[in-house]
Amino acid sequence: MSKVKINDFVIRFANVNGTGSASANDMFSKAVFRMGIPVVAKNIFPSNIQGLPTWFDVRVSADGYLGRREEVDIVVAVNPQSFKKDIAAVRSGGYLIYDSTKPLHPEFHREDIHFIGVPMMQLCMDHYNEPRQQQLFKNMVYIGALIELLDIELEVVQGIIRDQFKKHEKLIEPNFQAIDLGRNYVKAHYEYPLPVRVQRMDKNGDSIMIDGNTATGLGALYGGASVVAWYPITPSTSVAKAFETYAKRYRVDPETGEKRYAIVQAEDELAAIGMVIGAAWNGSRAFTATSGPGVSLMSEFLGLAYYAEIPAVLVNVQRGGPSTGMPTRTQQADLLSSAYASHGDTKHVLLFPANPAECFEMAADALDLADRLQTPILVMTDLDLGMNFHLSPPLKWDDNRKYDRGKVLNAQQLDEIKDFGRYLDVDGDGIPYRTIPGTHPTKGAFTTRGTSRDEYARYTEDAAAYEHSIRRLDKKWKTASTLVPKPEVYRSRGHALGMIWIGTSHHAAVEAIDLLEQQGIAMDGLRVRAFPFNETVEAFLDEHKLVFVIEQNRDKQFRTLLVNELETAPKKLVPIQNFDGMPITADSILKQVLERVGEAEVSR
Amino acid sequence: MSFIKPQFHHPALPKNKVGYTKADYEGSISTLCAGCGHDSISAAIVQACYEIDLEPHKLAKISGIGCSSKTPAYFLNNSHGFNSVHGRMPSVATGAYMANRDLIYLGVSGDGDTASIGMGQFVHAVRRNLNMVYIVMNNGCYGLTKGQDSATADVGSINKEGSENPFQGIDLCSLAIELGATFVARSFSGDKHQLVPLIKAAMSHPGFAFLDVISPCVTFNNNKGSTKSYDYVREHIDATSELDFVPIHSEITIDYEEGKSVLAPLHDGSLLHLHKLAAGWDPTDRKSVIDLLQTAKSAGDIPTGLLYLDMNTRNLHDLMKTAKKPLNSMNESELCPGGAVLEGINAGFR
Numbered sequence: 001m002s003k004v005k006i007n008d009f010v011i012r013f014a015n016v017n018g019t020g021s022a023s024a025n026d027m028f029s030k031a032v033f034r035m036g037i038p039v040v041a042k043n044i045f046p047s048n049i050q051g052l053p054t055w056f057d058v059r060v061s062a063d064g065y066l067g068r069r070e071e072v073d074i075v076v077a078v079n080p081q082s083f084k085k086d087i088a089a090v091r092s093g094g095y096l097i098y099d100s101t102k103p104l105h106p107e108f109h110r111e112d113i114h115f116i117g118v119p120m121m122q123l124c125m126d127h128y129n130e131p132r133q134q135q136l137f138k139n140m141v142y143i144g145a146l147i148e149l150l151d152i153e154l155e156v157v158q159g160i161i162r163d164q165f166k167k168h169e170k171l172i173e174p175n176f177q178a179i180d181l182g183r184n185y186v187k188a189h190y191e192y193p194l195p196v197r198v199q200r201m202d203k204n205g206d207s208i209m210i211d212g213n214t215a216t217g218l219g220a221l222y223g224g225a226s227v228v229a230w231y232p233i234t235p236s237t238s239v240a241k242a243f244e245t246y247a248k249r250y251r252v253d254p255e256t257g258e259k260r261y262a263i264v265q266a267e268d269e270l271a272a273i274g275m276v277i278g279a280a281w282n283g284s285r286a287f288t289a290t291s292g293p294g295v296s297l298m299s300e301f302l303g304l305a306y307y308a309e310i311p312a313v314l315v316n317v318q319r320g321g322p323s324t325g326m327p328t329r330t331q332q333a334d335l336l337s338s339a340y341a342s343h344g345d346t347k348h349v350l351l352f353p354a355n356p357a358e359c360f361e362m363a364a365d366a367l368d369l370a371d372r373l374q375t376p377i378l379v380m381t382d383l384d385l386g387m388n389f390h391l392s393p394p395l396k397w398d399d400n401r402k403y404d405r406g407k408v409l410n411a412q413q414l415d416e417i418k419d420f421g422r423y424l425d426v427d428g429d430g431i432p433y434r435t436i437p438g439t440h441p442t443k444g445a446f447t448t449r450g451t452s453r454d455e456y457a458r459y460t461e462d463a464a465a466y467e468h469s470i471r472r473l474d475k476k477w478k479t480a481s482t483l484v485p486k487p488e489v490y491r492s493r494g495h496a497l498g499m500i501w502i503g504t505s506h507h508a509a510v511e512a513i514d515l516l517e518q519q520g521i522a523m524d525g526l527r528v529r530a531f532p533f534n535e536t537v538e539a540f541l542d543e544h545k546l547v548f549v550i551e552q553n554r555d556k557q558f559r560t561l562l563v564n565e566l567e568t569a570p571k572k573l574v575p576i577q578n579f580d581g582m583p584i585t586a587d588s589i590l591k592q593v594l595e596r597v598g599e600a601e602v603s604r
Numbered sequence: 605m606s607f608i609k610p611q612f613h614h615p616a617l618p619k620n621k622v623g624y625t626k627a628d629y630e631g632s633i634s635t636l637c638a639g640c641g642h643d644s645i646s647a648a649i650v651q652a653c654y655e656i657d658l659e660p661h662k663l664a665k666i667s668g669i670g671c672s673s674k675t676p677a678y679f680l681n682n683s684h685g686f687n688s689v690h691g692r693m694p695s696v697a698t699g700a701y702m703a704n705r706d707l708i709y710l711g712v713s714g715d716g717d718t719a720s721i722g723m724g725q726f727v728h729a730v731r732r733n734l735n736m737v738y739i740v741m742n743n744g745c746y747g748l749t750k751g752q753d754s755a756t757a758d759v760g761s762i763n764k765e766g767s768e769n770p771f772q773g774i775d776l777c778s779l780a781i782e783l784g785a786t787f788v789a790r791s792f793s794g795d796k797h798q799l800v801p802l803i804k805a806a807m808s809h810p811g812f813a814f815l816d817v818i819s820p821c822v823t824f825n826n827n828k829g830s831t832k833s834y835d836y837v838r839e840h841i842d843a844t845s846e847l848d849f850v851p852i853h854s855e856i857t858i859d860y861e862e863g864k865s866v867l868a869p870l871h872d873g874s875l876l877h878l879h880k881l882a883a884g885w886d887p888t889d890r891k892s893v894i895d896l897l898q899t900a901k902s903a904g905d906i907p908t909g910l911l912y913l914d915m916n917t918r919n920l921h922d923l924m925k926t927a928k929k930p931l932n933s934m935n936e937s938e939l940c941p942g943g944a945v946l947e948g949i950n951a952g953f954r
Contacts, residue, residue: 034954218946221940222941226703226931226934227699227703229702258925258926259924260931260939261926262926263924264698264732268724270695270724270725271694271698271724272695274689274694274696274725275699275702276699277699278688278695278698278702279700279703280703282664282699282700282703284703286702286703394947396943402936435684436932437700437704438704441660442660445685446685447684448688449685449686449687450687
């Protein structure tokens, strides 16, 4: 018998997409979550609607490690197409739970793992008449089997089913029955529970389990976005959808049905960002959500917004590139194309959330920052964060918070000011004052343009005036570095080695730091939360002899930004990468760091 | 180079009902070529805005890139303007309109800006029935890059270099009607008598009002053989009607001829009086308008005037059920659901 592993394992569900498996698998991870055990799920899905293989990895971790882990303890294999690969994925000594309606072909046999057959389809065919029901309930049968095998509390799963079918009560009982089919089969045929199993804890506190895109959409709603323009693209579509879902609930006058928001599905990404810029120019908070290919299309407009100094918020839910790349896999590979999107001397503020609570917070903050800095703000999430359910601190909103609309002059102020110039740097921070159309009958009007202009927004090709305005924009950039979210110092103990990362590399990075420490390699850690880099980032690089830069792209884009903007010696920054489309793991970081440390010692 | 227009005006200039002189509607000095049709259109816009007693800050000017798109700097200096990127004026106008439904949006574009690079955005702006005035200053060529044929150049038209355009020209009016535009007119920069009332009527229209204004390029497309030259247009122009814009509460002093006159009420209470000249055409009947345009095309005529009008129009905000109060004037209390609601949302994710 295998050794006992409580609350520390990975289970992989191998399904066919379009069969309703996703909601059953969500139910499983939610059950673990409700039992107070830290859990994280990764849905690995194809760019397809029905019929192709899809996997759902759930990591259960009593220690609270929420990154992906390679080693799979249990596979629930219900997709014959991927059977061979799925069986091969089980670690030695692990378990394969499979649909035994048909006998397993001998070629699939492995001596070093446990096979647990449950005739899922047969049980469903015996109990349900309609093919669709047979297919859907098959998922519930394996959930039932897992309840007994992994010692999941039945009442917890039943509670989730009741919540899920609140509006379709007649579906509750049949789901209970399907679960029982799986449970009873296991009880009659196997020893249960398995040595690998769960046990109630109290580690989740007030945490929630939510996908990043929903949190981002909610953040934009709370942050006061009233105009949304978007174009469908995986993996960002659910950001706009989430905004709309909650706006329908909380931004519609119950009596008149009038909406306090406007959302347009644009004809393409160019139009989407154009609408956002038009709306923001006209005084509404506006945002769009897209992914890498969309940012490429938006580049010209982003340059206009940078140069004409118009607030705009863009959520970039990154996916695998280049070109169409891997639309349903994750990467952090748009750092350079977003930071420097557009022609000419252009650079943009980027925010890097690492969990859904930060998606919420940064979406709202981005709207404030865009108004304050009068420039595009790009919220850089990724597919892993955006589309998977993550254990996250609850979303928080302070009711005393006021929107920071930045330097916008009203009619009275225009009357008081003697000398209004749209691009005059009155305060010395590089940020000028702006006016919204319709404010004053005779004062404050100007023409916004992408061509060169003087401080009074008048067209000019004068060399000095042009250079002056370009330099002022750089001054504004310096101001931005003091206003953007500060980095999170994860560990600062004066070690010679440091590790630095952004966004969803967080969970793998902090786990890797612990693993390295167990091997006698101690290091400090810093999570960067925004670009331009704040002075703390520069200090961290200065204070450490060698800094491991964790990122999820081939071209070391994060490292390039650090070298480029902070003039750090490149040799000091050791790249640690993952770009296969799967979220980075602690094991992978560990392995790469150990290799590099070895090399460094040899070369010393 | 910066051009600054002299600011002195005669103190006794007459004022309109909202207290502005015509000079208050002017812009900076034009940098277009002397004789450019676009300058005449700018002048017609100034005239129209003065005459309809528009408060200048109640209008926003938006344009793309090209000679035509430069013109918003040459009229209405007391209105905000946005000279955006090439072919993308419609999206900027859409966003601006979403943010504040209370302003008049005047979009200015050219034939390159609309019929080539911006065609995608143009057709979708029409579909969505934005409440805006969309003027194309149509000269059949790319002026700012020195005279290349544009997509509205007629097949067979000869350009300045002497080469004949082999490709079909796009008729933006026919296209706009096909896509469901609710106010479609064509005019000529040299016909101020017709253009001014058309602009006024367009500004009163509560939906997408499209004006295709033929505006000859004196420098690159005014040669013999060009179908967008001053001479050619004057020879082939065929006004569908004579048009009067009757402002709100004005007395009707014109005699109307039975059967030939149409009085169209505009949503703000003003009236449009059309004296029809073209036979078999009814501006409220889409089919007859398409017939008229097709017949004229075969004959090589250029029908001008108000071509099509649908008063029963529902604009984008009507379709989206947006609040009457402009979105850009809303604050935290109207936009933020608050912390207590968020607690409830959190609970749903546990």
